[in-house]
Amino acid sequence: MISRTATPLAFGLLLLIAWQALVMIGHIPEYLLPAPIAILAAMDRSLLLQFTVTFIEALAGFLIASALAFVVATLFVRFHTLEDGLFPIAIAIKTTPIVAIAPLLVIWLGTGWWSKIVAAILICFFPVLVNTVKGLKAADGEYHELFDTLGASRAQEFGKLRIPYCLPYLFSALKISSSLAVVGAIVGEFVGATQGLGYLIIVSSAHLETATLFSAILAAALAGIAMFYAISFAERRLIFWSSGEAG
């Protein structure tokens, strides 16, 4: 266990030292490649503020999208006509790149929070929808026969069989969409925003403040990682019976 965390940490530290040395010995100008120490110096209070903005947008989008996708998936499984009619349309929307839609969102919703939250929703919704539909149908046909012999209602079948059976599938999707949510929020900020990490990336790159740019990139990565690990933690606590990856 110790070596599993210590070994990558040691290698990471070694890379950082090499990076610092390269910049110092090679006299590389900061606008091209800032040294790790310069990046660290750029991580200040204002970065934390921008991080918080993006994180909240991503989190809100993620939560709304997941709840919405779960409800729609339940309706799809309950009413097949709905699934047959809407699933192809959902796939069509899913394949449209979020970058192409983001400007439209800014026109409709303005440069405030909502255009970013909706961008995050759009990017998170489909993985959760697809996997939840799959998970809700994943129980073996004989399980349904068992519930039939016990005289279970449709609601009981959902609550006691389909939904718990779906959880491993749901969580695999949540792990994917949690990091996608950050992408959605930042893309929204690229197009039109006055705050957030995406805004900071655009502004600092325009001014060649590369150390700030690096700090923003790092913060964006941290936002994704934080969400991913929070979901993984919840998954391990909740789903003790399934060791394999579902979906």
Next chain:
Amino acid sequence: MNAIVLPDRLDVAPVAPSKPILSVEDLTVRFGSVVAIDSLNFTVCSGEFVSLLGPSGCGKSTLLKTIARLVKPAGGRITRPRAELRTGFMFQKPLLLPWRTALDNVLLPLEIERGRSTVGSVDRGNALRMLDLVQLSEFAQSYPHQLSGGMQQRVALARALICDPEVLLLDEPFGALDELTRDVLNEEMIRIWQSKETRLSTVLMVTHSIPEAVTMSDRVIVLSTRPARLLEDVTVPCRRPRVPEDAETGAIIRRIRAMVRSGR
């Protein structure tokens, strides 16, 4: 039919034998254009252990599922002289819910029947008694993935018994297990059927093993290849416990084997 009352069942038979508890009358089942069961007739009496024997894919599982009302017949009917006959069903796979402990899996039928809030300490006591009956009381708090295949199937048996059925429908209940485990569980099944701890009086079991059918049952209903028709209804008068090596039991096994070979 069922003229022979087995001596070892006299003291344990809860209801007088020869009283029909389930009748299959002119039953026909179709899946699309495929005829799975073709005008089948037989009667199961209270207190009997009856096997439905036939080759794989002959429609015997379909027959059991039709009796359990999982499949709708195309013709004929299944009558139950008493309308409120409680039946339990056991599948070839344990079909336990992996997120529930053994005890909570056994309680599932009660929760479904009456709602979760009504399940109380009395029911828990009953569920523990069922687990005790299948010799798994120490594993009440274990999860299915912590149990072996045989133990999982014992939990499934306890779950089938929790609603206090009079008739148990078994669909190759131990067919997926290794032979040693299967033999042990078959003996347990007979013990539970004979015990007075439950109201269980009658067992209808699907199997494709001739020795299993003959060593366990009072009667063996031999079915043809699909569509399933009745080849013969064989009464097994031998004393229990039986093993396939007994002269009398062995003779019946050989007779049925010859019949299955020639009778299709």
